[in-house]
Amino acid sequence: MRISTAQMFNQNINSVLDRQSATNSIMEQLSSGKRVNTAGDDPVAAIGIDNLYQQNALVDQFVKNIDYATSHLALTESKLGSAEALVSSTKDQVLRAINGTVTDNERQTIADELRSSLEELLAIANSKDESGNYLFSGYETGTQPFAFNTSGNIVYSGDSGVRQSIVASGVTVGTNSPGDSAFMNAPNAMGDFSVNYLPGQSGDFIVESAKLAPPAVHIPVAPEGYTFDFTDNLAGGVQLEVFDSAGTSLQVVANFDPSSPVDFNGISVKLDGMPAANDSFTMAPATEVSIFDTLNQAIAILEDPTKVNTPQGNSELAQILDSIDSGRNRIDFDRGIAGNSLKSVESYKSGHADEKLINSSALSLLEDLDYAAAISEFEKQQLALNAVSTLFSRVSSTTLFDYI
Structure with a gap:
């Protein structure tokens, strides 16, 4: 098979370029690591x-x-x-x-x-x-x-x-x-209501708790507020009457006992200490x-x-x-x-x-990068590039006149 001069040049140039590309690629890897x-x-x-x-x-x-x-x-x-x-x-x-x-x-x-x-x-x-x-x-x-x-x-x-x-x-x-x-x-700390103690209080007591008592039904009257009035029950004790904000009486305890909570309208109030006759306090939601x-x-x-x-x-x-x-x-x-x-x-x-x-x-x-392997590959590509370049230069300089 005859190979034309142009075909030979193209093949050899491509071989040189391929080896150069491979060498440059390895050099780039060595440079970047x-x-x-x-x-x-x-x-x-x-x-x-x-x-x-x-x-x-x-x-x-x-x-x-x-x-x-x-x-x-x-x-x-x-x-x-x-x-x-x-x-x-x-x-x-x-x-x-x-x-x-x-x-x-x-x-x-x-x-x-x-x-x-x-x-x-x-x-x-x-x-x-x-x-x-x-x-x-x-x-x-x-x-x-x-x-x-x-x-x-x-x-x-x-x-x-x-x-x-x-x-x-x-x-x-x-x-x-x-x-x-x-x-x-x-x-x-008391629960669902705050307490306002009124002037003139003479009994030594505090409201220990005042909270809603589910499952009892609580029906507030707006504006919601309650007044606790203590009066002499004429039997050596005090009577408690609870009013809402409209002045409606909600609960009467004829002989108040602080050891028992006062329950009304879904609310339970517990006192610590004993109120005196004519003592009073109010409650509001809080x-x-x-x-x-x-x-x-x-x-x-x-x-x-x-x-x-x-x-x-x-x-x-x-x-x-x-x-x-x-x-x-x-x-x-x-x-x-x-x-x-x-x-x-x-x-x-x-x-x-x-x-x-x-x-x-x-x-x-x-x-x-594996530097040892890369350097070996670089040396191999350099050797191949040098061989291709040398061979190409020799082949390209050969003419018919060298054999006449």
Whole structure:
């Protein structure tokens, strides 16, 4: 078979170019340290490498979210811990004030201490994070959550939103504690109603509990409120009559016994202690109490000479002590949520570190270059390229005149 000069040149040039391409490919691998630099190097491995890089990118984002969540949860847990300790100290202050040997000046000093504690608690509740956002305002991070209104009461201006951070596929963790939950919505220690003890009280008693009593049917009359009047029953005891807000008599107990609860209209009320004739108190619905309102009430009682060391004042202070306990427990509950979330994100971060280590090992197997094998292949391709180039140069320079 005859081979034309053009055909010979094309074949030899193609051989040289193929060897050059193979040599350049190995040089690129040696330069990058990667066996697969393009999908053409190994299509199957390239797909696996791309998936692993995507997984690692997702893990990196999860870790960033976890770092953000950890920072905010740690700060939240710390602030709530400070608030819990502060509220506990206010109970000790109120207990000191109840002591009958305390003078008026000492009682005023305790009231001033409570006011300072209230202001310190308010400062904690208005804490900011490193970005200047309010910790306890829910979604309204730019709005100061707590402030005094014109009536001297502390009101909440945030919302109940819990900001979520994605820490793993399909897993979100709350990174904040709304201020209304931590400071405003403590369960009422008495149950479903608050009590207002009235001036002139002479009996030594407190309302131990006042709550709805299912399955009894409760039918409120708006505005809902109840008055408990105690009168002399002319038999050595007292008679109790309960009225609703419209003045309708709901229950009469001719011979009141504080060891037995008073049940009416689906409500059960239990007293501790014995009221005297002409004593009276009112009740209104209240399932939650604010720790700020509780401390404000304690200060008001201690600064009111008409209530100090009176049965009315003592009953109100006893109720306040229960509310302080409830407020502290609520803060502790929210602190526990932050602590559990903090522990959870740390666990997810550890899992992500393990996942990335596994992915990196798999990537190494798929794309990392075996330098010894690559150098041997490079030497082989160089030798082949030199041989082809030398042979081509010799063949291309041969003419018919060399044989004449």
